[in-house]
Amino acid sequence: MRILSGLIGFAWLCIALPQNAEAADKRNCTAEEREQANKQLMAIAGNSGLQNEISRYHAPFGLPAFSFQGNEQILYQGGYIMAHDQDLMTSIWVTYRLTSIDLDQSSGNIRVECPRADPRLKRGASATTTDYDEPIYDQGHMANDADLKDNLLQQVNSYVMSNMSPQHGCFNRGIWLSMEHLTRRWAEAYSEVYVTSGAIFDRDGQPGRDEDDNALRMRSRNGKTRVAVPSHFFKSIARVESGRLQTITFILDHDNDFDGTAWSDVRQKVVDAIVPVKEVELMAGLDLYPALAGDLIKESLTGSEWDFSRAGPNSGGTCKI
Numbered sequence: 001m002r003i004l005s006g007l008i009g010f011a012w013l014c015i016a017l018p019q020n021a022e023a024a025d026k027r028n029c030t031a032e033e034r035e036q037a038n039k040q041l042m043a044i045a046g047n048s049g050l051q052n053e054i055s056r057y058h059a060p061f062g063l064p065a066f067s068f069q070g071n072e073q074i075l076y077q078g079g080y081i082m083a084h085d086q087d088l089m090t091s092i093w094v095t096y097r098l099t100s101i102d103l104d105q106s107s108g109n110i111r112v113e114c115p116r117a118d119p120r121l122k123r124g125a126s127a128t129t130t131d132y133d134e135p136i137y138d139q140g141h142m143a144n145d146a147d148l149k150d151n152l153l154q155q156v157n158s159y160v161m162s163n164m165s166p167q168h169g170c171f172n173r174g175i176w177l178s179m180e181h182l183t184r185r186w187a188e189a190y191s192e193v194y195v196t197s198g199a200i201f202d203r204d205g206q207p208g209r210d211e212d213d214n215a216l217r218m219r220s221r222n223g224k225t226r227v228a229v230p231s232h233f234f235k236s237i238a239r240v241e242s243g244r245l246q247t248i249t250f251i252l253d254h255d256n257d258f259d260g261t262a263w264s265d266v267r268q269k270v271v272d273a274i275v276p277v278k279e280v281e282l283m284a285g286l287d288l289y290p291a292l293a294g295d296l297i298k299e300s301l302t303g304s305e306w307d308f309s310r311a312g313p314n315s316g317g318t319c320k321i
């Protein structure tokens with residue numbers, strides 16, 4: 001994710017803090033890394049010109065538009081953009097550009113975990129790690145850290161709790177992880193893709209997002225029920241081809257089904273989850289590509305225009321059913 005590196009006056013935001021490579025494939029962030037990552041977030045939050053530059057890079061076709069219920073806020077990071085809902089205590093979408101260069105520069109970098117409250121949000125307006133102290137759900141990344149491993153601070157900033165959403169273990173470690181693997185393989189195959197992932201809150205089956213007050217909430221061990229649990233999750237992947245935007249979109253039921261760990265186990269379920277963009281837009285109350293006329297979008301409804309042979313295994317076998 002290159003967006004910050006070329007901006008005059010902001011080169012420090014991309015400092016190359018050491019990865020401290022160990023035999024293990026992951027570690028926790030250091031106090032210095034956490035501090036520098038928070039400084040990066042606050043610097044972006046205070047600079048509208050930088051936010052516009054990030055939007056042009058990650059969302060050249062326009063940010064997803066939605067009908068406000070009054071609690072949403074657009075938050076900008078170097079590696080992605082999110083729309084956070086302070087009542088639901090999660091983001092309803094994230095969007096970012098992912099390139100083959102990003103992935104090449106991620107090679108060999110370990111996972112650096114840094115879960116923490118979002119420093120840009122007031123106390124009580126964002127989930128905390130305490131909210132996820134409960135036995136059912138994973139802290140599911142909306143913008144996953146593996147897509148951001150080419151830049152340490154951007155990876156660390158995928159661990160703000162505003163980027164987390166409650167996900168069943170078998171979902172997060174299973175089909176959702178498989179789709180994350182597949183997205184990276186598509187970025188390699190097509191040089192770059194644009195990724196929009198989101199949470200859907202639609203348990204009543206009626207058009208449009210459910211009212212926030214009606215959302216299912218998970219219960220933490222302290223008895224609080226602050227964070228809303230999505231009914232579905234979606235991904236929409238796009239690439240530019242012959243002057244048009246080639247898109248493919250998926251809706252996945254948020255359940256705890258164990259589908260297997262091999263890509264061959266889950267591939268058909270992923271293919272079966274392909275839907276028209278309009279179905280996501282109807283259920284979630286969004287306009288995913290607001291800056292493009294319909295004739296500039298070529299939508300795949302069968303998956304034939306995308307290579308489904310490239311995904312890797314997931315870790316779904318570690319989940320509890």
